[in-house]
Amino acid sequence: MRRERARVAVLLSGRGSNFVALAEACARGEVPAEIVLVVSNKPDAAGLERAHERGIPAVAIPGKGLPREEHEAKVIAGIEGAGAQWICLAGYMRLLSEGFVARFPHRILNIHPALLPSFPGLEAQRQAWVYGVKISGCTVHLVDVGCDTGPIVLQRSVPVLDDDTADSLAARILEQEHIAYPTALRLLLTRPWRVDGRRVIFA
Numbered sequence: 001m002r003r004e005r006a007r008v009a010v011l012l013s014g015r016g017s018n019f020v021a022l023a024e025a026c027a028r029g030e031v032p033a034e035i036v037l038v039v040s041n042k043p044d045a046a047g048l049e050r051a052h053e054r055g056i057p058a059v060a061i062p063g064k065g066l067p068r069e070e071h072e073a074k075v076i077a078g079i080e081g082a083g084a085q086w087i088c089l090a091g092y093m094r095l096l097s098e099g100f101v102a103r104f105p106h107r108i109l110n111i112h113p114a115l116l117p118s119f120p121g122l123e124a125q126r127q128a129w130v131y132g133v134k135i136s137g138c139t140v141h142l143v144d145v146g147c148d149t150g151p152i153v154l155q156r157s158v159p160v161l162d163d164d165t166a167d168s169l170a171a172r173i174l175e176q177e178h179i180a181y182p183t184a185l186r187l188l189l190t191r192p193w194r195v196d197g198r199r200v201i202f203a
């Protein structure tokens with residue numbers, strides 16, 4: 001039986017390596033999904049170029065100078081126009097409003113480069129390194145209105161080595177992100193699951 005492929009929009013602001021990891025996993029058939037749109041709030045994001053190279057529709061919707069609701073209305077129009085049912089945030093540097101999140105209930109994912117709830121927010125890898133934790137990693141979670149607070153789908157750990165710098169740790173975490181994000185999306189698309197309180201439970 002051929003599984004229907006889910007239509008996914010990716011929102012990014014930068015280099016787009018997690019977008020590429022998702023796109024490649026979809027192209028290899030490992031994730032039953034198709035990335036139908038990439039949106040960047042930054043017109044010069046390298047991720048847009050990486051989408052063009054792959055023939056994936058990609059648009060810049062700059063947020064600067066626009067009220068949040070107006071910017072979000074444009075992004076939502078793009079997503080709905082592309083028929084996307086799922087949204088993957090991949091280095092998207094804006095918080096989503098309550099209205100945006102409520103429009104796609106439990107259908108928005110984010111990847112964060114630390115083991116949440118430790119080190120939410122910016123420069124998570126550096127935060128973990130400065131704190132001196134011995135294990136860090138990455139987290140894929142459902143998005144709610146908080147900053148990196150939604151229910152956790154999957155985590156992968158990365159040891160912090162004595163000779164690590166914040167950059168070398170970030171590089172090893174990124175390798176794990178590129179495994180974690182497609183794996184989490186595949187799980188959500190192929191297994192029955194539910195959210196019980198804060199917990200994402202797979203049957």
Ligand code: GRF
Nearest residue numbers: 015016017018091111112113
């Ligand atoms: C990643 O570290 C991700 O965890 C964080 O932003 C970064 C985006 O990197 N949310 P890229 O643009 O996917 O390469």
